[in-house]
Every structure is written in structure tokens, then in C-alpha cells.
Amino acid sequence: MSTQNRVKTDTASNYLRVKDTEVVIKIRELQRIHQMNVSVRRILHATFFLFSFSLYLCQWYESPIITNKATEERMNMKPLLLALLLTGSTGSTQAQNEMSVPQTTKQQVTCSLKADLVSSYAWRGLDLGHVAVQPELAVGWRGLSLTAWGSVPLSSHNDQREIDLTLSYETGGLSFGIVDYWDDGNDKRYFYYKKDDTGHCFEAFVGYDFGPLSASWQTFFAGNDYQAASGKRSYSSYLELQVPFRLATCQWEAVAGLVPWRSDYYKTNGFSVTCLSLRAAKDIQITRSFSLPLFAQLMANPASQHLYFVAGISLEISTGGLRPNE
Numbered sequence: 001m002s003t004q005n006r007v008k009t010d011t012a013s014n015y016l017r018v019k020d021t022e023v024v025i026k027i028r029e030l031q032r033i034h035q036m037n038v039s040v041r042r043i044l045h046a047t048f049f050l051f052s053f054s055l056y057l058c059q060w061y062e063s064p065i066i067t068n069k070a071t072e073e074r075m076n077m078k079p080l081l082l083a084l085l086l087t088g089s090t091g092s093t094q095a096q097n098e099m100s101v102p103q104t105t106k107q108q109v110t111c112s113l114k115a116d117l118v119s120s121y122a123w124r125g126l127d128l129g130h131v132a133v134q135p136e137l138a139v140g141w142r143g144l145s146l147t148a149w150g151s152v153p154l155s156s157h158n159d160q161r162e163i164d165l166t167l168s169y170e171t172g173g174l175s176f177g178i179v180d181y182w183d184d185g186n187d188k189r190y191f192y193y194k195k196d197d198t199g200h201c202f203e204a205f206v207g208y209d210f211g212p213l214s215a216s217w218q219t220f221f222a223g224n225d226y227q228a229a230s231g232k233r234s235y236s237s238y239l240e241l242q243v244p245f246r247l248a249t250c251q252w253e254a255v256a257g258l259v260p261w262r263s264d265y266y267k268t269n270g271f272s273v274t275c276l277s278l279r280a281a282k283d284i285q286i287t288r289s290f291s292l293p294l295f296a297q298l299m300a301n302p303a304s305q306h307l308y309f310v311a312g313i314s315l316e317i318s319t320g321g322l323r324p325n326e
Contacts (some may be wrong), residue, residue, distance in 0.1 A: 110140045110318065118312035121151055121159070124238060124257055125274035125301035126266070127308060129159035143170045160185045173209040178202065179218075186224065198224050201265070214242045220265065228264050236263035240275070250280040259303075272303035 114136040121129035131154045138147040147166040153159035160183040168177025181201045182190060192198055201223035207216030219237040227234050240257040257275035259266045266274055277299040283291040292313055299308045 108141075110138075112136075112138045112316060112318040114138075114314065114316040116312050116314050118310055120308065120310050121153075122297075122299050122308040122310055124240075124266070125299065125304070125306070127306065128162075129153050130155040130157050132159065144168075145170070163190070168205075173211075173214075174206075175208070175216075176204075176206040178204055181223075193223075196224065196226065201225050212243065214244075216240050216242075225265055227262070234263050234265065236265040237261070238266070238274075250282045252281075253277075253279045255279070268303055274301050274303045276300045276302065 116134040116136075118132055118134060119130075120127075121132050121134075129151065132151050133154060134149065134151045136147065136149045138145055140146075145166075145168050147164075147168070149164045149166070151160075151162040153161065162181070162183040164182070165180045166177060168175055179202070181203065182199050184199055186197050186199045187194075190199075193200060201220050203218050203220050205216055205218040207214060217237065217239050219235055221235065225234050225236050226232065237260055238257055239260065240255060243254045245252050245254070255275060255277040256273070257277075258271070258273045259268045260271055262268060262270055266272070268274065277297060279295060279297040281293060281295040284294050285291045293315075294313055295311070297308075297310045299310065300306070301308075
């Protein structure tokens with residue numbers, strides 16, 4: 001091949017490489033734009049779903065924030081709110097499925113057993129006890145899960161025993177379910193459901209994981225959740241935002257939680273920020289094949305002006321064998 005032909009061939013090859021590079025760049029730009037559009041749709045659908053869900057609960061259970069509406073007007077609004085709720089749920093699920101890849105693990109039954117040893121028990125800005133062991137047993141199948149969680153006090157204080165049962169479903173980033181909280185503070189009997197004396201509180205929740213941020217809304221709809229002054233049901237609610245991140249060698253989680261209206265359960269007189277928390281977790285290497293997860297959490301309750309510092313260790317056994325808590 002002559003020198004002139006060789007030069008022409010090299011020029012053509014360089015031109016094709018440049019064009020291929022430009023095409024790849026344009027494809028990546030289109031993919032980024034598509035991902036941004038999907039993320040925006042997820043946020044809008046999830047926000048719409050959370051708002052519709054809260055309105056539906058307020059209408060259905062005669063929430064204290066809607067007290068001047070006639071019963072007939074509430075009944076007329078329920079079908080509309082339910083339709084909005086289903087629309088938001090369908091939209092958020094569809095947006096998530098556009099970018100999701102089917103997971104084979106969702107087709108299998110999973111089981112896990114976990115136990116935490118904590119220096120004190122603080123939850124949603126509330127002080128619920130001292131040193132305790134907190135076991136957890138969970139079974140899952142295709143996004144549906146049933147979880148039993150408990151707290152057993154180890155100190156000599158008169159701390160309450162607690163058993164919580166959760167039935168939940170998760171699809172994509174959307175999760176919702178019902179929790180039965182029970183403690184022996186009012187009555188030692190578990191199967192006791194008298195209106196004012198039962199130790200049970202039933203909560204409905206819905207949440208969405210956006211990736212860098214997750215949001216959830218919880219509302220008590222049955223059980224021992226009444227206003228002491230009036231005897232009316234409080235429908236105590238809690239909104240929580242979580243931001244996980246990694247810094248240095250630790251896995252961190254920042255949490256902000258608030259109570260939107262008066263609640264004797266959360267000890268608030270109105271809108272209140274009840275939880276600002278920062279949690280760090282790290283695996284402590286014991287041997288070459290085993291590590292012990294250690295965590296510490298600093299929690300503040302601006303409404304009550306209380307501060308808590310909790311440390312603990314976790315062990316978890318799953319269907320895959322012994323592994324550190326993630």
C-alpha cells in the first residue's frame with residue numbers, strides 16, 4: 001500500500017473513531033436525561049401518593065384536623081380520595097418499574113433472625129427504656145413480609161416489654177403496611193383489647209425510597225391512642241425523612257421526624273419536630289471470617305429538649321448464613 005493510501009486509510013479510521021465517540025456521548029446524555037425525568041416522576045408520584053393517603057386517613061377516621069365537615073360531605077369525598085390514592089400508587093410504581101430490573105431473590109422465600117443489644121431504648125424522640133435485647137424475626141416473599149420485633153429490658157428499672165408485629169409490602173421504592181405495637185405498660189395481657197386499657201396501638205404507614213432520600217408517613221388508626229382531656233381519638237401521626245450516606249469507613253444515616261398535630265402519645269401540643277438523629281455503623285473485624293457490627297446514635301428531641309446517646313451491637317442470621325447487619 002502506498003504512503004498516500006495509508007494516510008487516507010488512517011484519516012478515515014480516525015474520523016470513524018471520532019464519530020463513534022460522539023455517538024456514545026450523545027447516547028449517555030440521553031440516558032442521563034431519561035434517568036432524571038424518571039426520578040422527577042418518582043418524586044412527584046410519591047409526594048402525590050403520601051398526600052392522598054394522609055387525606056384519605058383523615059376523612060375515613062374523622063381526623064381532628066377536619067372537624068367541621070358534615071358526615072355526608074366526608075362520605076362523598078371518600079371515593080374521590082381513594083381514587084387519587086390508587087392513581088398515585090399506580091403512577092409511582094410504573095415510574096419505578098421503567099428503570100428496575102427483575103430480581104430473582106424476590107421470587108424466593110427469605111428468612112432472617114436478628115438481635116440487637118442496646119445501651120438504652122430511644123425511638124422517634126421518646127425515651128422508652130434502658131439496656132435491652134431487641135430480637136427480630138422476619139419472613140419475606142415477593143415483596144410481602146411479616147416481621148416480629150421485640151424489646152426485653154435487662155436492667156432493674158421498671159421498663160416495659162414490647163412486641164411489634166408488622167405486615168408490609170414493597171414494590172420498587174414504594175412500601176406500605178400495618179404495625180401492631182404492644183407493651184405491658186397498661187396491662188400484662190397480650191390478647192386484651194379494651195378501648196382505654198389495651199396495650200395495643202395499630203398504625204398504618206406508607207413510604208417511598210428515592211435513593212438519596214426516603215420519606216415515610218405513619219398514623220395510629222386504632223388501639224390506645226386517645227386525648228386524655230377530651231377522650232377523642234388522636235390519630236397520632238409521624239412524618240420521617242431519612243438520608244443515608246457513607247463517610248470515612250462508617251455507614252451513616254441522618255433522620256428528621258415531626259408530629260403534625262397534637263398527640264398525647266408523642267407528648268406534643270401541636271406541630272412539633274420530635275426527632276433529629278445521626279447514626280453511624282461500622283463492622284469491627286474479630287477474625288478473618290467474622291465481624292461484629294457496632295453502631296452509635298445521637299438523638300435529639302427539640303420539642304421536649306431531650307438528648308439521647310445510644311450504642312449497640314447487632315447479629316443477624318439470614319437464609320444466606322451468618323452475616324453482619326447492613
